[in-house]
Amino acid sequence: MVSPGIIADADSKSLSLLVPFLLFLLITATSVTGDSLDSDSQVLLSFKSHLESWNPTEPGMYNEWETGKQEVCQWPGITCTPEGSRVTGINLRDSTISGPLFSNFSSLTQLTFLDLSSNTIGGSIPDDLSRCHNLKHLNLSHNIIGGELSLSSGGLSNLEVLDLSVNKISGDVRSTFPTLCNSLVVANLSTNNFSGRIDDIFNECRYLKHVDLRYNRFSGEIWAGFRRLVQFSVSGNRLSRNISASMFRGNCNLQVLDLSGNEFVGEFPGQVSNCQNLNVLDLWGNKFTGNIPGEIGSISSLRGLHLGNNMFSRDIPETLLNLSNLVYLDLSRNNFGGELQEIFGRFTQVKYLVLYGNSYVGGIYSSNILTLPNLSRLDLSYNNFSGRLPPQVSQSLTFLILAFNNFSGDIPYEYGNMRGLQGLDLSSNRLTGSIPASFGKLRSLLWLMLANNSLSGEIPREIGNCSSLLWLNVANNQLSGRFHPELTNMGSNPTPTFEVNRRKRDYIVAGSGECLVMKRWIPAEFPPFIFGLESLAKRSCRSLWEHVRKGKCIFPVCPPGSVVGPLDISGYLQLSGNKLSGEVPASISQMKKLSMLHLGFNEFEGKLPVEIGELPLVFLNLTRNKFSGQIPQEIGNIYNLQNLDLSYNNFSGNFPTSLNELNEMSKFNISYNPLIYGVIPSRGQLATFGKESFLGNPLLQFPSFFIQSGNNNNTSSGEGDNNGREEEEDDEAAIDMLAFCWSTVLFYVVALIGILVLVYLDCPWCRPWLGLVDAFMASLKRMLFSNRYSSVIKEKT
Template sequence: MTSSSGSWWVFTVVVVVSLLQQLCFLNTTTTTAAASRIILSNETDRMALLEFKLMITGDPLGVLSSWNDSTHFCYWYGVSCSRRHVGRVQVLDLRSEKLSGCIPPTFGNLTELIYLLLSDNSLWGEIPLVLENCQNLLYVELAYNNLSGVIPPQLVMSSSSLIYLDLSDNHLSGALPAEVGGLLNLEELDLSHNMLHIGNLSFLRNLVLLNNSLSGGIPSEIGRLRRLQELRLSENSLEGTILSVIGNMQTLQLLDLSGNRISGSIPPTFGNLTELIYLSLSDNNLWGEIPVVFENCRNLVSIELAYNNLSGVIPPQIFRISSSLNYFNLSHNNLSGTLPAEVGRLINLEVLDLSHNMLSGGIPTSLGSCVVLGALYLQDNLLQGIIPPSLGSLRGIQVLDISGNNLSGQIPKSFEGMKLLQIFNLSYNNLEGEVPSSGVFRNGSIISVVGNGKLCGGMAELNLPPCNFIQKKKTFWRHKSIKIVILAVTGLLCLAVMGSCMLIFWFRRRGKQATLSVDDSQLLLSYHDLHKATDGFSATNLIGAGSFGSVYKGFIEANGIGNTVAVKVFNLQRNGASRSFMAECAALKNIRHRNLLRILTVCSGVDYQMNDFKALIYEFLANGSLEEWLHPVGTSTDEPPRTLSFLQRFNAAIDVATAMDYLHHQSGTPIVHCDLKPNNVLLDMDMVAHVGDFGLARFLQSVAEPSPLGHASSSIGVKGTVGYAPPGKSSILKIYKLHH
């Protein structure tokens, strides 16, 4: 029994060991086979990359020096491999490396390639047909090279998932493969600066074919691109008329057909392009009138119709397009009639070019409302009348050319304040009188007044005859009565000054409140004035409340003119309110910007109970805070609901960013707002955003100092509203250093 049991045990062990050996052998065999496949795939990708290196004839930056056996090819410069498919190349990024040579056919072995980025080099030859094997390609950039030949359909057919294809700035020719139209996911196609012909691209969103050799009429297939958002066919040789079907592409945001030979009129169907932002039809042979239907294109920011044969008047409706229009060019046409006064509605206009037309009448005074205008070109027209003094309010203008007209009268002295002018051309008009000698008129290198025979005086560089005022001055002083009047006026002024000083001294003795004006040209207001303006600071005039006080709406009448203002009264019982008042005064006394809430004056004294009283008086902005528009609550049934379009939100963001850039970089000592939130962003009647509430503002003295935040003019810490509070002192200092 014992012997039999021992034999059975030995037999069992032998069987188990044998089975384990077979299992290990099978596992080893399977693992070896899998490893062989991986090694084979790895070797194929490695050999494809080495073949590309051999085809490169120039590598001045030595970027391919790392492509050797000392490291795995997945770690070579510009190469990235997949984690899921071990050792398979997914990304080849060698953009802007000054490589020269050609693309080898072995690239077709990189079957897992997703990103092929070889733009901005000097690669030549044709695009390999074998790229059809790369069925995972999503992004292909081969722009700015010297590639030639046709676009192989195999490249287009390589991946139905292709999203981005950029072959611009090469020497490609032939027709665009019809297979491009089957790329359902293709979002952007840039084939500009080649010599291609268009095909079927019905699923595109962006089509860029500028500076190719496109000829003939605009292809009718364009009308089928219903998803298109950007169409650029400029700098080609297209002829014929503009197809009316373009007006059916209602998703179009950018249309550029400039630099062709297109004729005919602008189709009225363009009024359907309600999403259009940028329109350029310049440098063609268009004729006819400017369609009134452009007033439907409310999102237009830029219009270029220059260098055509357009005629008729400029329709006033075109100036009602959008207050966001910032570029408007109708130069070098045959437009006639007057310049409509509605041009003053374009308050965000930066460039207006109506030169080289046949416009008549006067220059509208409303142009002075275009306060951000940087360039105004009205030369070579038939304009007449005087130059409106209101143009002097264009403080940011850099180019002003009104030469070659029939303007008369004197040069307005208001032009002296145009400190940013770089080109100022008044030549060849009928202007007369003395040329101003202050401000911009001191720089003879930027001013041209030739061809105005009745002008005199001014700088010597202008070469104008002197004005004959000497005899008049002598005659003036001979009259004794004039001398008596001047002496009497001088005496009265002295008495008025003495009386003012006595009144100030008397008020101080009586303990009345004093007022401090931020701008000497503004009104001085007392507690009594503010109490009266707000009906005793009644609750019906309360328009807001914050941590340190309340804001009331008030009406102040001065010099026969009524003004609605916002009065911010500080609750001095709250800890930190007085410091907040001082911080806001310090922040606002030296800063001026169109996107900052403008302070009118300051009141600091006592109320009727002889308690301390402090208040800031601001301009009143009728549309309230950005918070009320973003999150409207409980508006009355009489008022329409407050909503902001995407463009209005975008403009508000730009306004706030502009204000922050001014505070951080252009206001002298950098200022950190510390409490930027929608409640502190106010909107005026034109929905322009203004940043206010500087009660927590901090000053940064110098980045070179060890602790600039420690020398803030305000003694309060860096605080703010929860959810909008900025980073701590060290983080702010790091951000400030990064920006400088």
């Protein structure tokens, strides 16, 4: 018989074992319940609520996530396991998402793919992402994420692709990458604010193939193990010191090596020839010296060789001629000087040859460079070439850039025979004569840049046949004649040219030189391009160049009457600084892609056609011409107009208050059109401009704050100098106005005397003119006493 004590002891032991077992079952049951499709759907609905709270007006595809509407695995952007039991992927790329990152992705325990790129997600990366243990693909690129990288807990040991490019993440990455290297194949950290050293951070990444660290602030030495990668790009950092020959010893798998835009020095090692799979070698923008390694000529796969903006010797190795697949050769800005090297005329395989900024003085003919059979783009700008332009050039050319040299004489008519030409830049030379009418045959021409020469004669009517010509700049020449109506046909149908460019599958379509060309071909004051110009660096020039060349829409263009417009190609017409005359044709309304019209500093006259209000302009400059008549009310319909300059003309009539509807306008000038009268609104866009926008218009009535400005005697400390400057400005304005007023008085007096004389002579047909006498006197009184200068003028006189 077992004693009760023994039973009690047994029960106690059994109970002590049972409690942990029950707890285990409870925990296990909870875990199973939490790791199901239902639990995944609840996490996604929580994610949806997070997104909706930060994006209340523009919901993305996640707006369709509803439990009763369809199965979770059918929700837009969601992928599941093959049997549909768990969520494995989220793809909300380009879904207008803003706000911080969701901080509970780790609850999706089978998540392997997460792409939230091309949104405006901000904040920093939460620690929760480090607990997504099964995550293999993480793409947060093209957002505005900041803070420091904090994926360092070791939880992302299965990560294969990491793309954080184009964000604002900062700090050192040395504490992060050893913990991510277990399975990593792709690491893209480009275009951020990362700093620190990179010389040893990838040593343990055994499977790593693609590393992109461009456009950060990394410094120090380069990582010596890059040869085992397929692609290694560190362009636009602060890396320095020499590139050692030992870095290329042994097996080299590189296909792309981009070291451009750093501070590397010394001679570049010829051992790079061990990388026999290399397609692109980009050394542009460093401080390399010595000879160009002849061993490069043995890399038969090489298609792009970028050696520009260094200090290499001018001797070009003959072995480079063996590069039968070479498409792009850039040796710009090495200050070679002297005659163009003869060897360039033997690169018959090259399509893009970039030699700008080398101080060459001759050798164009002797080198035979202009007759290379496959040449598509030739850039010889910013040199010292002189003499006449060469008439015979390769008919295969698509872009011919000879700007900023000392060429003189006529433009050869033969250039009109290059039927595939898309860009011709002859600006800033010493060219004379007329623009060849043969240019009218260039139906593929997109850019014609002839500014800053001494060209004369008319702009040929035949230019109107250039159906692709969106960008014409002939500013600052001596051109004369009329604005022929036929010219308004230019740029009417560029689509065929863009289609040709889109179909091309060149392995290398861009390289160095894009920034220089874009900044020269896009006027700095052209509003649609200002954003692009501000951010133009090597990082963006290539992509921007390709977008424009292929006609992709990158800038907003507003049709008349529209506040928000679609993205479209923006053209311009730059005719300023010439001697052009006559009227602007009404057919200008046909130029539907024209966003910039600069006719300033010419001799245009007559009325401005009302049809100009049908253009999607953002820039209109007519300053210093002889335009007359009333300013068209229709200009007020161009709601996206940002820059309007009508100053120094002979406009008259009532001031169009419709201009007050131009809410996007940031620059406005109507000064010195003395026959304009009316009232400047005291509210709205026009009221935001200062007195300098209205000078020399005595018949205009200004708001009270214009009259009172500068007359405020503020006695506060520190404002004495400002008051002094305001008084000086008032003095200068008063003197200008006084001179104008007395000249106007003299005109009225002479006119009055003339009328009285005719009346005294009893001229019957003159008597009706007596009615004008009263009008003269009224205008004179209004001019002298109803504007902000009247009191100042009285005081000065």
